Amino acid sequence: MRYTAAAVFASLAMLAGAFPAGSSSDMNLQRLAGTVGYQSSTASTMTPVAISQRFENDAYASTQSQSIAVLDFPDDSHITLGGNSVIQVHALMSKLKHPRKRQDPIVWEGSMIRLPSDGSVLRFDIHQPYDGDETYVVSTRFARIAIRGTVALLSDNLSGDVLTCLDCGAGDVVADVGGNDFALIDGETLRIRANGRVSVEDTNPAVLQNFADAGLSTFVPAPKPLFQRPPARWKIKL
Numbered sequence: 001m002r003y004t005a006a007a008v009f010a011s012l013a014m015l016a017g018a019f020p021a022g023s024s025s026d027m028n029l030q031r032l033a034g035t036v037g038y039q040s041s042t043a044s045t046m047t048p049v050a051i052s053q054r055f056e057n058d059a060y061a062s063t064q065s066q067s068i069a070v071l072d073f074p075d076d077s078h079i080t081l082g083g084n085s086v087i088q089v090h091a092l093m094s095k096l097k098h099p100r101k102r103q104d105p106i107v108w109e110g111s112m113i114r115l116p117s118d119g120s121v122l123r124f125d126i127h128q129p130y131d132g133d134e135t136y137v138v139s140t141r142f143a144r145i146a147i148r149g150t151v152a153l154l155s156d157n158l159s160g161d162v163l164t165c166l167d168c169g170a171g172d173v174v175a176d177v178g179g180n181d182f183a184l185i186d187g188e189t190l191r192i193r194a195n196g197r198v199s200v201e202d203t204n205p206a207v208l209q210n211f212a213d214a215g216l217s218t219f220v221p222a223p224k225p226l227f228q229r230p231p232a233r234w235k236i237k238l
Contacts, residue, residue: 027072028052029049029052029070030051030053031049032068033068034063034065034067034068035064036061036067036069037061037062037063038055038059038062046060046062059088062085062087063084064083068083069081069085073091076127077126077135078124080122082120082211085119085121087115088113090113111136111137112139114139115138115139115156118158119156121155121156121211121214122155123217124136124150124151124152125221126150141156142177143175143176143177145163145176147172148171149172150173151165151167151220152165152166153211153216153218155211158194159193160192163184164189164203164207164208165188166219167186169185175192177192182198187202188203
């Protein structure tokens, strides 16, 4: 990474005030390869993740070069971190009390994700289990990106952002850049440059290769096969 982990987390400390206070969540950080770090707050020590780590609200996840981590969310959504990435996540949850059983089921409302300015490469596999405007909000130095059920790739660094849609419907991915909205669909890539220039173009192999080089899959998972009732083992002869 171009900056030390301490410097990255210190830079994020100034941004922590933008996130409202939250409670614990059921997020889980998994190490897939290389060196993965977890930090519960800017004041705490970064802890290496050997296998998996419960991820608390407002915590930080980081990867070093040639490292991969996956952050799992309660709605079966996943964010994969490629090499040299750092993110901060704030979970948004609300509780609804059942009028009969008097239980407190948690309704997942997505997360706010903050990227530091030195660089991160991410893959989003986001689900939309119920109707809503947006389930995940990704904030970079250049844009505020609202993500609903979709598969997308995002690269953020000092020169700008590259956002690529792999499986996106209309309105699933919308980037707010300087008050202007840019929506993407399958096969499109949004480039946001540090000088404020924005362009939408067809995704080319070079863009996908850059994400693959960071350890991220550029493929959309194949749809699950439809359930088929197995044939009866016994046949009745009349």
